[in-house]
Amino acid sequence: xxxxxxxxxxxxxxxxxxxxxxxxxxxxxxxxxNLPDDYERWYTEASATNRMLLSLRSGxxxxxxxxxxxxxxxxxxxxxxxxxxIGLTDALVEWPEWxxxxxxxxxxxxxxxxxxxxxxRQKRHALEAIFILRNASLTEPxxxxxxTHTRTLHMIRKxxxxxxxxxxxxxEFLLHVVDLAYSVISCLSIDQQQPGGIFxxxxxxxxxxxxxxxxxxxxLIITVLRxxxxxxxxxxxxxxxxxxxxxxxxxxxxxxLLSDTPLVSSxxxxxxxxxxxxxxxxxxxxxxxxxxxxxxxxxxLLREQQEELETVDLLPEPPKTAPAIVTVRQQCEPTPxxxxxxxxxxxxxxxxxxxRSLFMSSDAEEVTQVEFWSLYRDxxxxxxDVQPLLSAADxxxxxxxxxxxxxxxxxPGQPQRFVIRGIVRKMVDVTKERFKCHWNRSTCTSVTFTxxxxxxxxxxxxxxxxxxxxTACQWGxxxxxxxxxxxxxxxxxTHIPSPEPPKRHPSQMENITLPLTPYPHPSATPTKRPIPPxxxxxxxxxxPSADPxxxxxTALLIIRVLFRASxxxxxxxxxxxxxxxxxxxxxxxxxxxxxxxxxxxxxSREKGRKAFTGVRNLIQEVRVRDPALMAWIGEIIDVSLDExxxxx
Ligand SMILES: [Zn+2]
Ligand SMILES: [Zn+2]
Numbered sequence: 001x002x003x004x005x006x007x008x009x010x011x012x013x014x015x016x017x018x019x020x021x022x023x024x025x026x027x028x029x030x031x032x033x034n035l036p037d038d039y040e041r042w043y044t045e046a047s048a049t050n051r052m053l054l055s056l057r058s059g060x061x062x063x064x065x066x067x068x069x070x071x072x073x074x075x076x077x078x079x080x081x082x083x084x085x086i087g088l089t090d091a092l093v094e095w096p097e098w099x100x101x102x103x104x105x106x107x108x109x110x111x112x113x114x115x116x117x118x119x120x121r122q123k124r125h126a127l128e129a130i131f132i133l134r135n136a137s138l139t140e141p142x143x144x145x146x147x148t149h150t151r152t153l154h155m156i157r158k159x160x161x162x163x164x165x166x167x168x169x170x171x172e173f174l175l176h177v178v179d180l181a182y183s184v185i186s187c188l189s190i191d192q193q194q195p196g197g198i199f200x201x202x203x204x205x206x207x208x209x210x211x212x213x214x215x216x217x218x219x220l221i222i223t224v225l226r227x228x229x230x231x232x233x234x235x236x237x238x239x240x241x242x243x244x245x246x247x248x249x250x251x252x253x254x255x256x257l258l259s260d261t262p263l264v265s266s267x268x269x270x271x272x273x274x275x276x277x278x279x280x281x282x283x284x285x286x287x288x289x290x291x292x293x294x295x296x297x298x299x300x301l302l303r304e305q306q307e308e309l310e311t312v313d314l315l316p317e318p319p320k321t322a323p324a325i326v327t328v329r330q331q332c333e334p335t336p337x338x339x340x341x342x343x344x345x346x347x348x349x350x351x352x353x354x355x356r357s358l359f360m361s362s363d364a365e366e367v368t369q370v371e372f373w374s375l376y377r378d379x380x381x382x383x384x385d386v387q388p389l390l391s392a393a394d395x396x397x398x399x400x401x402x403x404x405x406x407x408x409x410x411x412p413g414q415p416q417r418f419v420i421r422g423i424v425r426k427m428v429d430v431t432k433e434r435f436k437c438h439w440n441r442s443t444c445t446s447v448t449f450t451x452x453x454x455x456x457x458x459x460x461x462x463x464x465x466x467x468x469x470x471t472a473c474q475w476g477x478x479x480x481x482x483x484x485x486x487x488x489x490x491x492x493x494t495h496i497p498s499p500e501p502p503k504r505h506p507s508q509m510e511n512i513t514l515p516l517t518p519y520p521h522p523s524a525t526p527t528k529r530p531i532p533p534x535x536x537x538x539x540x541x542x543x544p545s546a547d548p549x550x551x552x553x554t555a556l557l558i559i560r561v562l563f564r565a566s567x568x569x570x571x572x573x574x575x576x577x578x579x580x581x582x583x584x585x586x587x588x589x590x591x592x593x594x595x596x597x598x599x600x601x602x603x604s605r606e607k608g609r610k611a612f613t614g615v616r617n618l619i620q621e622v623r624v625r626d627p628a629l630m631a632w633i634g635e636i637i638d639v640s641l642d643e644x645x646x647x648x
Contacts (some may be wrong), residue, residue, distance in 0.1 A: 008042045017467070043074055046084035053633045056091045061121060068128040075135035081144040082136055093131035098122065099173065100158050111494045134176040137183035144181070147187040156181045160207040163539060165215040174211060175220045182227045189233055201231045213246040218263060225266040228275045229393060241274055243283045252289050255296050258303055261551060266556040275558060281565040286602035291611040294562065297555040299616045305623060308545040314537040321511035322521050332358060332426035340458050343383045347390055348398050354379065358426060363405060365424040369396055372420055396420065401440050434497050437462075438476040439606050452499050459492055510614050544625040560632055566608025577584060609640075616640040 037182065043052060052074075055067035071092075071471045074080045082089045099122075107115065107123055115123070133152065136142040146152050159177040163170050175575035185201055193201040208231075211224050216340050226248050232239055258264060270291075275281050284290065334342065334357045342353045354376065359367070373392040380389055390398075399406045399420055404421035428450065435449040439462045449455040462474070462487070473480040475495045484486035504510070514521055515530040523529060548556070612619075619637055 024588055030371055042453040043070065044077075044079045044081075044084075045207045046081070048086050050085045051086065053088050053091060056088070064120070064125060068125055069472070071132045072128055072135075075132040080136060080142075081145075082142050089133075089146070089149055090151060092129045092133055093149075093155050096127040096133075096155050096159065096173075096177075097123075097151075097219045099130075100155065100162050103168065104163055109166075123169065125174075130173060130176040130180070134183075139179050140187075143187045147184045147192075147199070150155060150198070151416045152180075153184065156184065157199075157203065160211075163218060164212050165217065170493055171215060171217045173221050174352075175217070175223055176206070178220070178223045178227050182223065184228060185227065185230055186606070188237055193231075194236060202237050202240055205231060206238070208534075209246045212250045218260075221250070221254070222262055222266045225270045227382075229270045230268070235272050238277055241277050243274075243280065243287055243358065249289070251288075252293050255293065255300075258296075258300055259267070262379035264300070264552050267553070268551055268558065272554055272558050272561075275561050280350060281561060282601060282604045285562065285565060285608040285611075286600070287574045290562075290607070291614060294559065294611045295615050295618065297559050298622065300555045300614050301548070301552050301559075301622045301624075302618065304549055305544055307542040307623065309540055310539075310541045310543040314539055315516075315533055318534050319516070319537060320514045320515055320603065323511055332428050340374055343380060345387070345389070347387055348394070348401070350380070350387055351376065351390055351395055351398050352402050355399065355423075359403070360425045361403045361405055361422060362424040363422055366419040367423055367425070368422045369408060369418040372396065372399075376513070384576065399423065434501070439474050441474060442476050445613055452496050456493070456496050459496065460489075463489055463492065542623065543624045548629075559636070561599070562608060563612060563632075563636050566605050566612055568605070612636060621629075625639055 027115075029605065043050075045051075052067040052070055054193060055063035057487040058064065071080075103119075103123055103126055111508045137146050156177055159174070159179070163174055163177075165171045165174050180202065184199065188197075188199055188201075195202065205228065208224050208228050212228070215221060225247060232241050247270060251280055254263055254269045262550070275284050287293075338357060342350055342357065344350075345353055369392075370480040373395055375390060376395050380387070396408050403423050406420055407643055408418075408420050411417040411419060435451060437446050437449070437455060437458055441458065444462070446458060449458060452628070471482040471485060472518075472575045473482070473488060473491055473495075477494065478490075478495070480491055482491055512521075513532040515532045517530050519529045521529075546642070616637060619633060619640075622633050
């Protein structure tokens, strides 16, 4: 038991302390330096005298218990390599073997009453041992080793055939066995899985299907479906692939549990493994549950798709607009009468009045001194007979008398600018058209007026100039005929626009959207201009924002396979009948079986087509980011649309 002594650090330390047990040349054991638990050398030591193996083999319940508990933790560690500890796998397999051969029956007998402690302990050991093997098989080297370990393979086969998932213990035991089987089968070649090979997987189909059919343990169902998918994906096992498979029906039954992604993923993989075998598709289409399955698959796609709103500008740039009411602003000019009055005033009063009539205060704006002086000079120089002109300096200086915030200043720069800051020319709205005279059927040549008052004065001139006996209104195309000239005058007020522009209707836009093609604005014939683009030329629509998850892709693949089978054109050689000669060289045997096959083909396609027509509205909502996959969806919608049309 030298190793056992070395495995536990305490005796060594005590011997070292005494200083007499070891010769000085004896290598000291490595000093333990913060080594994480489970990584200590003595647990994973590749030796037939491994501490855990010896404990397991000892048969002493306490030792076995210690070893199994220790390995339950270690088995999750990549340092735990079964192959390295010779004899460990055999020692572990003994416990599950006992449970399969005897334990399951003993536990079943005692299930009504409290179990004897020894049996309870043995049962726990069996569960722990299979759990350790299952955990270990998750790493590649262990799985490959177990795939060659005949005793383990026998144990798996026996367990699946003998143990029924009728209790919690059995379900747990089977769960580990099936997981172990999955790892082992993944490491076997197709030939090794043949009946004559190392591990015949075909014989496992029946017990596994029975488990799926009878168990209500979700974890067990997922694991078994996954393992069955692996087995029937083997081309040599294709003959076991039937539409009567309980696992297939279970997959279809569990698929609507869409929120359970692991379960849905296993079901989808299993269904796909079935229908990826071409001859299966025909009978699959004839299943009564097929239309419902198709609907669930499309619902899954819709549920898992992620969308965001995408905005597309229809125009390269925003549309051009123009104000709805054209207002023309002009610099204010005093009337000749006003100018006469100002010209006769004495200076500096004259310059003050002149400024008040032409300028207004505006902090942010300015007028150049040259412009200001020239305007004064040009206005009054023809009238020097009345009042002599002031000097330029005086006129500019007087600005502050009228506009206290204004100031003459020199702005630095090249060249310097001499300005009066704080004043601006008065502007007046001269809105064309609104105050235009339309008398004499719109032939009046008078200028456009600036206000309704001046227009009315002008219209009154027309009325008084016209013959007093004329009572027909001459405004534009107005058909009004008054009884008297006073009534006509009264009527004419209706043609005078209001001083303020009419109020805009709330629904009317502030601006006019102009056409994209060049067209004059404003134009005399606005109704003839090309149609403008929409005022808000943006298109907003949902777009997939992420690629679909793998479950959606498998669902889409299943839909695609079913679709191709339903809408496939018959590529069989034309058969001879009353209207056809048949295909040359093909010897036709109109056996009853062949005829039945043809009928069945047609029936399955018809059923498939009906199912796709039924889900067309749902499929229209499906959006996939990948253009190739989206083309599949488009094809389904197009073809099922045609189908619907022909059915109608
Ligand atoms: Zn007129
Ligand atoms: Zn009129």
